[in-house]
Amino acid sequence: MITAQSLKERWATFLEENPKTRIRDAAKQLGVSEADLLATQLGETVQRLEGDFRELLKEVPTLAYVMALTRNDNIVHERKGVYENVSFNDQTGLVLGPDIDLRLFMSRWHFGFAVDENGRKSLQFFDQDGLAVHKIYLTDQSDETAYEALVQKYLAADQTEAIVTVPYPEKEAESANETVDVQAFQDAWLAMQDTHEFFGLLRKYKLDREEGIRLAPAGYSEQISVxxxxxxxxxxxxxxxxxxIxxxxxxCIQIHxxxxxxxxxxxxxxxVLDPAFNMHLREDQxxxxWVTRKPTKDGIVTGLDLFDKKGNSIALIFGKxxxxxxxxxxxxxxxxxxxSA
Structure with missing residues (x-):
């Protein structure tokens, strides 16, 4: 069994040998979650947060200009701006500003921390398995006083209690649906009035996203290279x-x-290394x-769908x-x- 102290010592040794390795990658190499690794610093550079994270997020606009970070294994999406128009409908939420644009799924927000990395302050949130769901970093234009007030308001009473992460069951590789009525699926594709109807089509015909795209009507999907x-x-x-993007x-879904x-x-x-937007895409993964073309009441919408080797979605790209x-x-x-090139 890995104790917090032994993990702390292992991470310290790892950092000495690999000073430039990111914490997410370090956690994988050490066989633990990122949240587990972060929690070894509780009482030092990390403070645990508690309470309703929906209420906390409603107060993030007080921090002024910040950097929002959402990522998966193969893309890091960083957008600077102000959190505006934060709202919730039960466990789903929206942040609808011109810069920070998010879709929030709060059932996956289990742990929260305030982190100080050599003066770089952030709020970091994790799923029950210790996987990062969203991070908010202060910039030199942020209101640090508002940040400290927010941290104190949601500070967990006990900063010594160990966190307990619970891994999700390993997702089984889905076999291709060989019984799907391809003609019916294609007719339904052509009848779409909104791109969001695609999710319903996939559920109805029991297809994963890439399978559905592969079965699109002729001319409505095609592959391109990196x-x-x-x-x-x-x-x-x-x-x-x-x-x-x-x-x-x-x-969390984050949109630039x-x-x-x-x-x-x-x-x-x-x-992409722009002043307000950074994207880091792992092209080798x-x-x-796929180029997809979906009918809507406003005409065809053309998108790019990127998938990894497990069929997981990496990113979606559209014209504005x-x-x-x-x-x-x-x-x-x-x-x-x-x-055509």
Whole structure:
């Protein structure tokens, strides 16, 4: 059994030998969760939070200009701005600002911590298995006094109690649904009036997302390569075309809407390094990329779906649009130019 003290000692040794390794990667190499690793610093650089995290999030706008971070194994999505219009309907929530744009699933927010990494202060939230769902970092434009007040308000009374993470059962690989009525599924695809109806179609026909995309009607989905994806980024940067990039953890979907400018490859990571938005995409873990075309009452909506080797969604990318407004022709032109090149 791993005790908090023995884990703390193992992590200290690991950091000496691997000073640049991120905590998420360190946790994997040590065979524990990120939250378990963070909790070894309770009473030092980490404070545990408690209470209703929905109420805490409603007060995050007082922190002013911050950086929101949501990630999965293969993409890190960092967006700076102010949390605005925070609202909840039971366990689902929204943050609807022009900069910070989130969909929140609070049943997956189990642990919260205030963290001080050599003066870099943040609020960090984790699922019951210790996987990070969302992090909020202060910037030099944040209200640090408001941060300290928020931490004190939600500070757990007992800072010595060990956290207990509970792993979720290993997700079994789903076999292809061989009984699906492909024609009925394709007819339903063509009858969609809203892109959100796609989730219902997948449930109805018992398909995972990539299976559904593979079974799309002719002309409504096609695969592209990683190099073609990078060309999409290059063209939207060159043409100053605003796009939408969705990245999700189990408890949060984070959306960047705007342009991308500085594109940099570093090892296996493909990056956007702009002042208000950073994206770090693990290109070597991308197994497939699909261009999808979904009918809506506003016309066809064209998107890019990125999947890893396990069939998990990495990210979704669209041209900037809002319901009720047709998709930008310039976005369709970018996709067409990349495919035809």
């Amino acid at each position: 190099n073609q994806l990078k060309k999409v980024f290059e063209l939207v940067a060159e043409r100053e075309l605003p796009i939408m 969705f990245a999700s953890s189990p408890g 809407t705007g342009t991308v400018k500085k594109l940099v490859s570093m090892g296996p990571w493909y990056n 991308i197994n497939s990329i 649009r809002k319901p009720g407004v047709p998709e930008m022709q310039q976005w369709r032109d970018v996709i067409a130019d990349v495919i």
